[in-house]
Amino acid sequence: MKPKTQPIPSIRTSGTNLKHAKSHNHRVVLDILRTQGPLSRADISRITSLSRQTIQNIVAELHEMSLVKFDKNKRTGRGRGHPGIDVYFRADAGYALGLYVDQFSLIGIMTDLVGHSIWNETLNVAYPDPETTAGIVQTMLGKLKKDKPKETERLIGIGLALPGPFNIEGVPSVGPTNLPRWTDPRVPEWLSNILGLPVVVENDASAAAVGEHLFGIGHQFDSFAYLYFGLGLGAGLHLNSNLYRGLGRNAGEIGHMVVEIDGRECPCGNRGCLERYVSLQAIYDTLGIENPTNQSIQVVEKLFREKDPRIIKWIDEAAPRLRQAVNIMESILDTNVIIVGGRLSHSILKGLISSLEPLHSSVTSHDSLLGNRVIIGSSGPDTTARGAAALSVFSQISPQVNTLLKGNGE
Amino acid sequence: MKPKTQPIPSIRTSGTNLKHAKSHNHRVVLDILRTQGPLSRADISRITSLSRQTIQNIVAELHEMSLVKFDKNKRTGRGRGHPGIDVYFRADAGYALGLYVDQFSLIGIMTDLVGHSIWNETLNVAYPDPETTAGIVQTMLGKLKKDKPKETERLIGIGLALPGPFNIEGVPSVGPTNLPRWTDPRVPEWLSNILGLPVVVENDASAAAVGEHLFGIGHQFDSFAYLYFGLGLGAGLHLNSNLYRGLGRNAGEIGHMVVEIDGRECPCGNRGCLERYVSLQAIYDTLGIENPTNQSIQVVEKLFREKDPRIIKWIDEAAPRLRQAVNIMESILDTNVIIVGGRLSHSILKGLISSLEPLHSSVTSHDSLLGNRVIIGSSGPDTTARGAAALSVFSQISPQVNTLLKGNGE
DNA sequence: TTATTTTTATGTCAACTTGATTTAAAAAAA
DNA sequence: TTTTTTTAAATCAAGTTGACATAAAAATAA
Numbered sequence: 001m002k003p004k005t006q007p008i009p010s011i012r013t014s015g016t017n018l019k020h021a022k023s024h025n026h027r028v029v030l031d032i033l034r035t036q037g038p039l040s041r042a043d044i045s046r047i048t049s050l051s052r053q054t055i056q057n058i059v060a061e062l063h064e065m066s067l068v069k070f071d072k073n074k075r076t077g078r079g080r081g082h083p084g085i086d087v088y089f090r091a092d093a094g095y096a097l098g099l100y101v102d103q104f105s106l107i108g109i110m111t112d113l114v115g116h117s118i119w120n121e122t123l124n125v126a127y128p129d130p131e132t133t134a135g136i137v138q139t140m141l142g143k144l145k146k147d148k149p150k151e152t153e154r155l156i157g158i159g160l161a162l163p164g165p166f167n168i169e170g171v172p173s174v175g176p177t178n179l180p181r182w183t184d185p186r187v188p189e190w191l192s193n194i195l196g197l198p199v200v201v202e203n204d205a206s207a208a209a210v211g212e213h214l215f216g217i218g219h220q221f222d223s224f225a226y227l228y229f230g231l232g233l234g235a236g237l238h239l240n241s242n243l244y245r246g247l248g249r250n251a252g253e254i255g256h257m258v259v260e261i262d263g264r265e266c267p268c269g270n271r272g273c274l275e276r277y278v279s280l281q282a283i284y285d286t287l288g289i290e291n292p293t294n295q296s297i298q299v300v301e302k303l304f305r306e307k308d309p310r311i312i313k314w315i316d317e318a319a320p321r322l323r324q325a326v327n328i329m330e331s332i333l334d335t336n337v338i339i340v341g342g343r344l345s346h347s348i349l350k351g352l353i354s355s356l357e358p359l360h361s362s363v364t365s366h367d368s369l370l371g372n373r374v375i376i377g378s379s380g381p382d383t384t385a386r387g388a389a390a391l392s393v394f395s396q397i398s399p400q401v402n403t404l405l406k407g408n409g410e
Numbered sequence: 411m412k413p414k415t416q417p418i419p420s421i422r423t424s425g426t427n428l429k430h431a432k433s434h435n436h437r438v439v440l441d442i443l444r445t446q447g448p449l450s451r452a453d454i455s456r457i458t459s460l461s462r463q464t465i466q467n468i469v470a471e472l473h474e475m476s477l478v479k480f481d482k483n484k485r486t487g488r489g490r491g492h493p494g495i496d497v498y499f500r501a502d503a504g505y506a507l508g509l510y511v512d513q514f515s516l517i518g519i520m521t522d523l524v525g526h527s528i529w530n531e532t533l534n535v536a537y538p539d540p541e542t543t544a545g546i547v548q549t550m551l552g553k554l555k556k557d558k559p560k561e562t563e564r565l566i567g568i569g570l571a572l573p574g575p576f577n578i579e580g581v582p583s584v585g586p587t588n589l590p591r592w593t594d595p596r597v598p599e600w601l602s603n604i605l606g607l608p609v610v611v612e613n614d615a616s617a618a619a620v621g622e623h624l625f626g627i628g629h630q631f632d633s634f635a636y637l638y639f640g641l642g643l644g645a646g647l648h649l650n651s652n653l654y655r656g657l658g659r660n661a662g663e664i665g666h667m668v669v670e671i672d673g674r675e676c677p678c679g680n681r682g683c684l685e686r687y688v689s690l691q692a693i694y695d696t697l698g699i700e701n702p703t704n705q706s707i708q709v710v711e712k713l714f715r716e717k718d719p720r721i722i723k724w725i726d727e728a729a730p731r732l733r734q735a736v737n738i739m740e741s742i743l744d745t746n747v748i749i750v751g752g753r754l755s756h757s758i759l760k761g762l763i764s765s766l767e768p769l770h771s772s773v774t775s776h777d778s779l780l781g782n783r784v785i786i787g788s789s790g791p792d793t794t795a796r797g798a799a800a801l802s803v804f805s806q807i808s809p810q811v812n813t814l815l816k817g818n819g820e
Numbered sequence: 821t822t823a824t825t826t827t828t829a830t831g832t833c834a835a836c837t838t839g840a841t842t843t844a845a846a847a848a849a850a
Numbered sequence: 851t852t853t854t855t856t857t858a859a860a861t862c863a864a865g866t867t868g869a870c871a872t873a874a875a876a877a878t879a880a
Binding site for chain 1 (some may be wrong): 426645
């Protein structure tokens with residue numbers, strides 16, 4: 001539980017040894033208990049392919065650390081033989097703070113290790129930069145110390161979700177959907193030092209995808225793309241059960257993908273960017289809302305309920321573009337499914353999705369066994385903040401290749 | 411060196427132990443020597459973060475197995491202190507057969523473990539199915555046994571590259587760029603059993619990307635997309651130094667990605683597929699060549715040299731689409747660079763690339779440090795076959811997460 | 821310039837540590 | 851009686867540690 005971000009050693013050049021194997025195995029057991037628990041030690045042994053005795057030892061150590069607890073006789077009838085003693089993951093062994101900062105608001109959620117929210121707060125902010133955010137979080141932490149002393153004591157880290165794209169230094173911002181001054185890749189480390197806790201920074205779509213993977217319908221898919229409606233549009237990519245970030249943490253930034261040559265003008269300098277057609281900002285543009293706030297979304301919702309022709313017009317314009325985007329993502333990524341979610345309400349998303357049919361045929365068309373190629377996720381900004389918290393938990397509990405390798409500062 | 415393909419255990423559920431750690435460390439040392447060798451044992455120790463003594467033991471074992479050799483005094487002047495004894499990777503410790511099968515021809519190349527070609531053959535075939543191919547390869551192996559007895563003895567595996575997409579059963583083929591009956595995911599295992607050697611099957615773009623990564627300019631990039639001009643168009647995705655395959659081995663099949671709504675009709679049923687604008691098939695369509703053969707490409711080359719207006723017209727039509735595709739891939743994948751290659755000649759590729767400028771701005775625009783966002787790879791179909799051979803070597807020598815985990819049949 | 825000493829680095833040996841496995845036995849239920 | 855889980859002790863395998871001999875370059879003195 002180090003407060004610094006570590007360089008990632010490549011699996012191709014790093015060896016491993018017993019210690020790393022051990023901490024990997026610990027994480028594996030913990031992860032299995034968290035996601036599939038409670039289980040008997042024999043069960044865990046079967047799942048991990050590790051010997052019963054090894055699991056015995058590992059679980060004993062985890063119990064020593066108060067990360068698991070035992071409970072006899074809770075589960076029934078598993079055949080003959082000595083009944084197993086169930087091992088439970090202790091969700092209250094630690095807590096994480098998830099933050100979702102966007103153009104208008106800052107949402108903070110404190111969760112336990114399985115993602116249950118035990119506290120939350122929403123503040124109004126306007127396009128905050130790292131310094132401002134650090135200040136707000138410090139205040140928040142101070143308040144938490146009073147409100148939730150025991151839990152704050154056990155805080156293991158902070159996850160921070162921001163709207164992408166993260167631009168590279170010296171590049172002009174790309175319009176109203178972008179946040180300033182978060183470009184420097186050292187920001188997470190800088191925040192870590194100020195706040196005294198490990199900080200993970202991720203774009204909102206990725207955080208939402210993680211949330212969806214852990215707490216939502218994404219759970220059942222190994223690979224999916226999460227199309228996220230913030231003010232702009234982004235995608236979180238979960239490939240082979242892992243978040244794919246890209247080199248500059250900008251993977252999945254499909255908002256500025258050109259879907260129509262010589263299409264609508266975009267502040268980014270291109271023409272025909274997807275975001276100009278499919279995004280909250282595009283709705284505001286269609287409605288003529290010039291300076292949107294956190295409340296504008298309710299206006300949109302109301303107009304949709306009233307079947308306002310301008311909203312219908314927007315859906316008619318957006319659907320072909322979204323259909324195209326779905327086809328493009330399927331073609332490139334070959335995932336199980338595409339999940340759609342974000343700040344748009346469920347009903348609007350539903351309207352949008354249903355007007356997508358028939359989808360373009362794709363290489364993945366017939367792979368997603370159970371039917372739908374595009375599904376709606378558990379929407380709402382809370383999922384994003386919870387996902388951010390989960391990212392923090394993830395980075396410290398979940399098994400990662402990283403853990404297995406040497407050369408990352410022990 | 412098992413002749414079967416293994417299920418991949420998830421890192422989240424599989425533990426590890428000493429044996430797996432050992433074979434991982436062996437692979438790591440071998441891989442480092444192959445790509446960066448020769449090196450002293452102390453050098454290897456530093457790179458892997460393993461102790462000198464451990465490297466000592468591992469290298470001794472590798473030497474025992476004739477996988478490495480020593481040579482004193484070859485390299486000079488490395489500062490003071492006891493000079494190291496160089497350890498060399500023995501490229502002739504094993505050989506691999508790489509095959510590239512496409513619509514018109516079958517190319518076979520035998521390489522050593524670092525990818526040097528020691529034999530090759532090109533045959534004419536027409537849209538071969540798995541059975542036909544198996545027969546051809548068996549004949550080829552028989553011939554090799556006579557021509558290269560020692561090397562054939564040490565054959566460690568076969569890599570087979572095919573044009574994608576791999577369709578799912580029951581789906582109609584998608585036109586002249588597609589090969590029949592390769593859809594079943596059990597084909598590699600079936601081939602393994604018939605040929606008595608481990609077989610890896612991959613789409614041509616992926617194989618070419620691997621070749622490019624190992625032997626070409628792709629070497630210097632952690633992440634890149636390789637845009638491959640076969641008869642159709644595909645992309646091989648090297649993300650974080652690993653080939654990304656997608657669920658149905660169809661990742662990167664951008665040929666049927668819709669770039670223009672209501673664009674040109676495509677046999678796949680969609681309209682406006684990229685492949686209808688940017689591909690060899692698109693050139694043939696423009697030129698009115700109805701039944702192209704292996705030689706048709708030379709006709710195209712000749713026309714290009716003569717600045718035939720029909721080719722110029724094709725480039726003018728293709729460039730905006732390719733520009734768009736580059737932007738899309740950059741947006742989604744956030745890689746270092748996009749490499750272009752395949753059956754198109756260097757000069758045509760050069761013409762095409764130069765007419766791409768100015769590219770659309772992208773999230774990656776300013777990350778690829780050394781300038782060009784789109785570069786030309788070492789083109790030519792041989793690279794694809796070599797890449798296929800390398801894939802086979804890779805699967806048995808290179809460090810993979812897989813190796814570290816239990817639960818894959820020891 | 822030459823001879824000598826110091827510094828630095830490699831390779832090797834042997835003892836040690838660590839963590840998973842094997843073996844065995846007790847306990848509990850069908 | 852059979853099956854299965856839990857626990858304990860002994861064993862094994864692989865990486866680590868620290869000491870040491872050795873060799874070359876760099877620094878110093880003659």
